[in-house]
Every structure is written in structure tokens, then in C-alpha cells.
Amino acid sequence: MPNALQALELENFLPYRLSVLAQLVSESLHDLYAEPFGLSVTQWRVMAALGRFAPLTASEVGQRIVMDKVAVSRAVAGLLKRGLVERATDLTDRRRASLRLSARGRAMHARIVPLALGYEERLYKALGGEERRAFDTLSDRLFAHAKGLRDSP
Amino acid sequence: MPNALQALELENFLPYRLSVLAQLVSESLHDLYAEPFGLSVTQWRVMAALGRFAPLTASEVGQRIVMDKVAVSRAVAGLLKRGLVERATDLTDRRRASLRLSARGRAMHARIVPLALGYEERLYKALGGEERRAFDTLSDRLFAHAKGLRDSP
DNA sequence: ATTAATTGGTTTCATATGTAACTATTATGC
DNA sequence: GCATAATAGTTACATATGAAACCAATTAAT
Numbered sequence: 001m002p003n004a005l006q007a008l009e010l011e012n013f014l015p016y017r018l019s020v021l022a023q024l025v026s027e028s029l030h031d032l033y034a035e036p037f038g039l040s041v042t043q044w045r046v047m048a049a050l051g052r053f054a055p056l057t058a059s060e061v062g063q064r065i066v067m068d069k070v071a072v073s074r075a076v077a078g079l080l081k082r083g084l085v086e087r088a089t090d091l092t093d094r095r096r097a098s099l100r101l102s103a104r105g106r107a108m109h110a111r112i113v114p115l116a117l118g119y120e121e122r123l124y125k126a127l128g129g130e131e132r133r134a135f136d137t138l139s140d141r142l143f144a145h146a147k148g149l150r151d152s153p
Numbered sequence: 154m155p156n157a158l159q160a161l162e163l164e165n166f167l168p169y170r171l172s173v174l175a176q177l178v179s180e181s182l183h184d185l186y187a188e189p190f191g192l193s194v195t196q197w198r199v200m201a202a203l204g205r206f207a208p209l210t211a212s213e214v215g216q217r218i219v220m221d222k223v224a225v226s227r228a229v230a231g232l233l234k235r236g237l238v239e240r241a242t243d244l245t246d247r248r249r250a251s252l253r254l255s256a257r258g259r260a261m262h263a264r265i266v267p268l269a270l271g272y273e274e275r276l277y278k279a280l281g282g283e284e285r286r287a288f289d290t291l292s293d294r295l296f297a298h299a300k301g302l303r304d305s306p
Numbered sequence: 307a308t309t310a311a312t313t314g315g316t317t318t319c320a321t322a323t324g325t326a327a328c329t330a331t332t333a334t335g336c
Numbered sequence: 337g338c339a340t341a342a343t344a345g346t347t348a349c350a351t352a353t354g355a356a357a358c359c360a361a362t363t364a365a366t
Contacts (some may be wrong), residue, residue, distance in 0.1 A: 006267055
């Protein structure tokens with residue numbers, strides 16, 4: 001039996017829905033720290049990575065937060081200029097440099113983290129405890145599967 | 154009792170995870186139609202909207218696919234130049250113009266839809282039937298809730 | 307050792323996107 | 337009816353992003 005007539009209903013199309021949801025959430029969160037702290041999304045992500053995993057090289061940051069090296073480089077340049085991160089060249093391999101938050105950076109980080117977690121908490125209020133776990137599990141599975149699809153065929 | 158020490162684990166942080174998942178899925182899908190048909194994501198979305206909801210004005214397109222009018226205008230300009238959509242000025246209100254796919258546009262649309270649905274189907278293979286419905290429901294709830302959070306405080 | 311290949315990171319260029327200003331047309335207030 | 341406001345859509349400018357070229361340092365190959 002041949003395929004039935006296929007119709008694409010954008011509003012029910014999974015890739016589209018994921019995109020719209022992620023964009024809405026990302027913008028809402030950005031609104032919380034953009035104005036008071038003057039950070040872009042990428043800059044904040046770099047700070048979050050450094051705040052959590054002590055010294056990292058730029059490429060390690062990129063791996064952690066799934067961001068290509070050009071984006072990391074630019075975000076770090078901005079953060080260095082504002083004195084929010086510090087860079088120290090690795091003496092054994094002078095191509096790489098380890099990055100960490102400065103005192104100012106740590107102070108800012110400490111103020112943003114509660115905002116971010118608070119927003120996440122409010123967002124999760126849409127779901128019950130059981131549902132949160134379910135959503136997390138399912139979205140993880142989707143992610144892993146999507147990665148598999150991209151790498152193989 | 155005061156808050157426990159808060160730590161932000163980016164890799165478990167819902168807004169971040171949504172963003173990474175949506176980006177991966179969106180890029181994977183784009184890879185399917187970008188090269189053969191030379192469409193951007195926004196152009197394809199406009200075509201999908203027009204393919205489904207016969208004649209629409211530019212702002213109606215924008216409402217359907219959650220895209221601001223500038224983005225719609227630019228996508229439509231590109232599609233008009235390639236003869237994939239047709240525009241007709243509304244005679245009763247000459248500010249607006251209704252848009253529809255041209256014959257070429259419909260042909261292209263008909264070739265892309267199965268690619269898109271096929272990808273969605275492969276992606277959904279990560280989940281069982283029950284789980285798909287659960288994920289759809291939960292993500293809908295998240296979306297509605299996120300919209301509420303943004304509109305009020 | 308000397309050349310070639312790799313890696314970490316930055317810069318350049320071309321394109322995409324968002325905000326605000328602008329044009330044209332229609333609707334509203336008085 | 338005329339000034340004002342509102343709406344549909346485009347254009348302009350400034351910023352963001354991605355791909356590729358590039359530089360510097362290290363590693364591998366002969």
C-alpha cells in the first residue's frame with residue numbers, strides 16, 4: 001500500500017516546535033541577565049562553564065557548552081576586556097591558555113546563578129515532579145538519537 | 154532554613170538543554186533541504202506555511218510561524234525572486250498583499266515535505282508511541298507556561 | 307634536523323538577524 | 337474634511353554568526 005497523502009502541519013512538526021519552545025525559553029532567560037549585566041547568551045554560557053569547571057582552555061569550554069571555537073573566542077575576548085575572566089598561557093604548550101573567572105567574574109556569576117535557577121524553577125512549575133523526570137528522560141533520548149541520525153546517515 | 158548552596162550545572166539546565174536539542178534538530182533537518190533546494194530555514198518555513206494555508210498575507214504568515222515581519226519580508230523577497238511564490242495586492246486594502254506558492258513553489262514544496270516528515274519519523278523512533286504523546290503533551294505545557302511567565306512577570 | 311601535518315586560537319569576509327526608521331495606505335477623532 | 341493615529345510592509349543600520357583563511361606553536365615523518 002502506498003503512502004497516504006502527506007501533509008506537513010508546521011504547528012505539530014516536532015523540529016519546529018522544539019525550535020519555537022527553545023527560542024522562547026532562551027529569550028526569557030536572557031531578559032533576566034542581559035540588561036543588568038550586559039552579557040550575551042554566549043558570554044553567559046562561557047561564564048557558566050568557567051564558574052563550574054575551574055580552569056578550562058577555550059576548546060574545552062567549547063566542548064562543554066557545544067559552541068564552536070570562533071564563538072568561544074569572541075565571547076572570551078569580550079569577557080577579558082571587561083575583566084570578568086583571566087587568561088594564563090600554558091607554559092608547557094604555549095598554544096593553549098587556561099581560562100578562569102576573575103573575582104569580578106565570580107561575583108557576577110554568583111548573582112546570575114540564582115536568577116537562572118529561579119527561572120528554571122518557575123518554568124518547571126508547568127510540570128509535576130514525575131513529569132519533569134519524564135520530560136528530562138525523553139528529551140535526553142531525543143538528543144542522543146538526533147546525534148546518532150546526524151552522524152550516520 | 155536558608156537556601157542550600159546553589160550550583161548551576163549547565164548540562165542539566167533546562168533552558169540550555171532545550172536550546173542544544175532544538176539547534177541540533179534544526180540543523181539536521183536543514184541539511185536535508187539546504188543543499189538540494191537552496192532554501193534557508195526561514196524561507197522553508199514560509200513555504201511550509203503557504204503550502205498549508207492557501208493565500209496568506211505576510212503578517213498572517215508571521216503569526217502562523219512565529220516570525221517577525223522583517224524576517225518574513227526578507228524570506229518572501231528571496232522566494233519571489235526565485236519564482237517560488239506569487240504576490241497579489243489586495244484591491245480592497247492596498248497595503249496588504251496575499252501570497253501563495255507558484256507552480257514551481259508547489260512542486261518544490263511537494264518534494265521537501267516527505268523529506269521533512271521522514272526526518273521527523275526517524276527522530277521520533279527514539280521514543281515509543283506512548284512516549285511520543287507524553288513528550289508532545291509535556292512540551293506543549295512547557296511552552297504555554299513559558300509564554301505565561303514572559304507575559305506577566 | 308627539516309619539512310609536513312596538526313592543533314589552539316584569532317581574524318576576515320560574507321551572510322543573517324534585530325531594532326528602529328521610513329513609505330504607503332487605511333482608519334479614527336473632532 | 338483634515339489632522340492624527342494605526343497598520344502592512346520595506347529599507348537601513350548596527351550587531352551576531354558561520355565558514356574559511358590565517359598565525360603560532362607543537363607533533364609526526366623521514
